[in-house]
Amino acid sequence: MKDDFKHKGMRKKLVDTLIRKGIRDKAVLEAINTVPRHLFMDSGFVSHAYVDKAFPIAADQTISQPYTVARQTELLEVKRGNKILEIGTGSGYQTAVLLEMGAVVYSIERQNELFKKSRLFLSKLGYRPKKLIFGDGYVGYKEEAPYDRIIVTAGAPFVPKDLLAQLGVGGKLVIPVGTDVQVMTVFTRKGPKEFEKKEYGEYRFVPLLEDKN
Secondary structure (H helix, E strand, O other): OOOOHHHHHHHHHHHHHHHHOOOOOHHHHHHHHHOOHHHHOOHHHHHHOOOOOOEEOOOOOEEOOHHHHHHHHHHHOOOOOOEEEEEOOOOOHHHHHHHHOOOEEEEEEOOHHHHHHHHHHHHHOOOOOOEEEEOOHHHOOHHHOOEEEEEEOOEEOOOOHHHHHOEEEEEEEEEEEOOOOEEEEEEEEOOOOOEEEEEEEEEOOOEOOOOOO
């Protein structure tokens, strides 16, 4: 598992691309510049690791486009020490970005293959989420609620009420909502029953899977 000067140079170019595309949060850019994305991808895709594109991973899922990861993280407005619930661990790349920013991360993955793979891999790289959960992202993880931030890394046809309920007052939920095309949506909890909603353009995500058991 190498991370050499060549990879670091490629990451720097990726960061320059993200800046050109409008990413401004310095902590987000620093995390992208630090996390070795190529190690989260199958070996056949390593040469594409620092191109601003999504790529397939196991279980018919994808590792999100770096711009999408950066934009979602920027909208999350992460502060060091924030307690974050991530819905969709996937490859673990977004998890690593959040950990790199000093967040306390709880992450849920619905696909058992990805859950096992990312759990082993994150640990091997020295990234330690507070807890990785194999389960249904639609219901969140109420055992540790409320959360300062919740991020959904798959397309949701609707906004799960359980996730809104698990958000602390002042907290933010960043979620792509829609079926074929998703609208990046941010909910900020203003009070026990009051939420502010803002939308930030269209994206394409793999669908958020429901627990069918």
